Structure formats: C-alpha cells, structure tokens
Amino acid sequence: MRAISRVAIAGAGTMGYSLAQAFARFGYDVTLYDLFPAALEKAKGLIALNQSTEVESGKLTAEESAALQQRITFTAEINDLKACDFLLEAILEKLEVKHNFYRQVCEIMAPDAILCSNTSGLSITAIAEAVSNPERFAGMHWINPPHIIPLVEIIKGEKTADETAEAVRELCLKLKKKPVVVKDAPSFVLNRIQQAILREALYIVDEGIASPEAVDDVMKYALGFRYAAFGPFETCDLGGLDIHCNISHYTFPDLCDAKAPFGLLKECVDNGKLGVKSGAGFYDYSDGKDEEIIRRRDTMFNKLAKCLFEEE
Numbered sequence: 492m493r494a495i496s497r498v499a500i501a502g503a504g505t506m507g508y509s510l511a512q513a514f515a516r517f518g519y520d521v522t523l524y525d526l527f528p529a530a531l532e533k534a535k536g537l538i539a540l541n542q543s544t545e546v547e548s549g550k551l552t553a554e555e556s557a558a559l560q561q562r563i564t565f566t567a568e569i570n571d572l573k574a575c576d577f578l579l580e581a582i583l584e585k586l587e588v589k590h591n592f593y594r595q596v597c598e599i600m601a602p603d604a605i606l607c608s609n610t611s612g613l614s615i616t617a618i619a620e621a622v623s624n625p626e627r628f629a630g631m632h633w634i635n636p637p638h639i640i641p642l643v644e645i646i647k648g649e650k651t652a653d654e655t656a657e658a659v660r661e662l663c664l665k666l667k668k669k670p671v672v673v674k675d676a677p678s679f680v681l682n683r684i685q686q687a688i689l690r691e692a693l694y695i696v697d698e699g700i701a702s703p704e705a706v707d708d709v710m711k712y713a714l715g716f717r718y719a720a721f722g723p724f725e726t727c728d729l730g731g732l733d734i735h736c737n738i739s740h741y742t743f744p745d746l747c748d749a750k751a752p753f754g755l756l757k758e759c760v761d762n763g764k765l766g767v768k769s770g771a772g773f774y775d776y777s778d779g780k781d782e783e784i785i786r787r788r789d790t791m792f793n794k795l796a797k798c799l800f801e802e803e
C-alpha cells in the first residue's frame with residue numbers, strides 16, 4: 492500500500508480541527524480542507540486554544556506545539572488534496588453530501604490513496620458506492636476530541652480490502668491510538684451505546700424523574716467514573732450477574748423505546764441550539780463559556796488519560 496506522509500482532513504468542524512492535531516502530533520503534514528473559509532479561520536483559533544491546553548498539561552513543549560501547528564495547512568480549495576496519500580473525511584453527516592464529496596475527491600486524489608470516513612454511523616458500504624476502487628475505502632470513526640480520546644473504531648464495508656483495514660489499524664498505532672475493528676452495523680458500537688444512554692437520559696428528564704443536571708451528576712460521579720476503567724461486562728461481573736439479571740427483569744419493560752428524537756433534544760435542535768458550537772445547547776455557552784468548557788474538557792481528559800494509560 493502507498494506510504495502515508497501527507498494527510499488530508501476534509502471538514503474543519505468539531506472533529507476536523509482536532510483530527511488535524513492528532514495527525515500533526517506524530518509528524519504527518521496535514522492539509523485541512525473545508526468548503527467555508529470562515530470554518531477554517533475558526534478551526535485555526537480552536538487549534539491554538541487546544542494546543543495551549545496541551546502545553547499546560549505537559550504533553551508537549553511550546554516548541555513542539557509550534558512545530559505541530561506549522562505542519563497544518565488550511566485550504567478551501569479541493570484541488571489542494573491532490574498531493575495527499577491519505578484522506579480522512581469529517582464533513583456533514585448526510586449520505587448525499589458525502590457521495591458528492593467522494594465523487595469529486597476520487598477525480599483528484601491518486602487511485603491507490605486510502606480514503607476513510609469518520610461517519611458516526613452511516614453505512615460504510617453505502618458511502619463506498621461513490622468511491623472509485625472501493626477496496627481502498629474504510630470507516631475510521633474517531634471520538635470527540637480525537638486529539639485526546641484513545642479509541643478509534645475501524646469499519647470494513649463489503650468492499651473494503653483486508654489490506655486497507657490493516658493499514659488503517661497500523662496507522663492508528665503510529666498515532667498512539669487504540670483501534671477496535673467492528674462490523675458495519677448502523678452506528679457501529681460506540682454510538683449504539685451512546686445513543687441508548689442519550690435516549691434514556693432524555694426520557695428520564697421528559698418523565699420528570701430527574702433534571703439534566705442530576706442526570707449528568709449520576710453519570711459523572713458513578714457510571715462514567717466506573718466505565719473509565721471497566722466496561723459494562725466487567726462491571727456486571729464485579730457486581731454479580733444474578734443481581735443485574737434481577738434488575739433487568741423489572742427495569743427493561745420500563746425503559747424508553749422511542750423510535751425518533753424527542754423531548755429536550757428535539758426542542759433544542761428545532762430552536763437552533765446545537766451545543767457549544769452555536770453558543771447554547773442543553774446549557775448556555777455565551778460570553779466565552781464555549782472556550783472555557785473546551786479548555787476544561789481537554790484538561791480533565793488529559794489528567795484522566797495520564798491516570799488510566801500512563802503505565803501502558
């Protein structure tokens with residue numbers, strides 16, 4: 492397979508600007524592409540913000556961080572992706588938008604360049620319909636913020652070659668990430684679990700059982716704390732399977748089984764409250780609170796990663 496030295500990241504939004512740092516950290520030259528120059532400007536500022544937190548966290552020196560940022564170039568010109576040997580696409584999560592993008596990019600990039608989608612859960616086989624030589628295409632699903640979170644899900648579509656999946660896995664290891672190969676099922680593994688939690692959290696709020704703040708505290712001070720070190724199967728083993736089986740008997744019938752977004756999530760989205768990126772979501776992020784929470788998130792996650800994985 493083609494050696495990878497210049498990486499293209501398409502989409503400079505929530506994922507793209509952080510992905511650019513994940514690759515540049517390990518010496519790759521990165522071309523960060525977006526349709527909109529304003530998105531690239533915003534990405535530049537957010538990369539600087541993340542990098543100041545990385546330096547404060549002691550993960551790299553100020554000089555190393557400056558060199559990392561030098562390795563990232565920003566462009567709104569799709570033809571600039573021509574010289575790249577590897578593409579990670581993180582654009583809008585709509586199949587037709589992704590299809591249009593891949594049709595264009597396949598005209599420009601080398602026919603043996605590996606192409607990956609960071610889709611949260613669209614079918615890799617379906618996206619591949621717009622990719623020429625689809626054996627070189629795979630899913631590479633990173634978790635926000637990807638310059639810190641270790642996991643990457645690798646997804647083989649029906650036409651993905653074993654060599655492509657293996658090359659993507661090896662690339663993850665070079666980036667000091669934890670690759671997990673999963674099946675091309677809707678939303679793969681992480682988002683199936685995350686969506687199950689989100690649906691129940693929304694239902695709890697909708698039913699008046701607890702407030703969003705209380706639900707967040709339950710996750711942070713117990714479930715998230717446990718799950719940072721042990722998965723659900725290990726947790727069950729530690730607690731006793733008989734206990735969990737009993738609880739399942741009387742709880743499963745009462746859990747939410749909604750088939751579409753509802754409640755507070757739908758209300759927020761209908762009103763343009765999209766979270767940190769739009770200045771408000773379930774909580775308020777006006778007056779600098781957006782940068783404040785990004786900085787706090789990065790600091791906390793770096794401390795957690797140090798505590799959990801330092802000895803590995």
Ligand SMILES: NC(=O)c1ccc[n+]([C@@H]2O[C@H](COP(=O)([O-])OP(=O)(O)OC[C@H]3O[C@@H](n4cnc5c(N)ncnc54)[C@H](O)[C@@H]3O)[C@@H](O)[C@H]2O)c1
Binds near residue numbers: 503582610
């Ligand atoms: N946000 C997350 O937590 C998260 C996590 C994992 C995966 N993803 C996936 O990553 C992808 C990007 O998500 P995001 O949250 O960064 O979205 P976002 O809305 O924050 O950013 C998307 C960016 O893509 C750009 N864009 C849209 N269409 C484009 C095109 N045709 N060509 C070039 N640029 C284009 C937009 O201008 C925008 O800057 C989606 O597929 C999403 O499902 C998101």
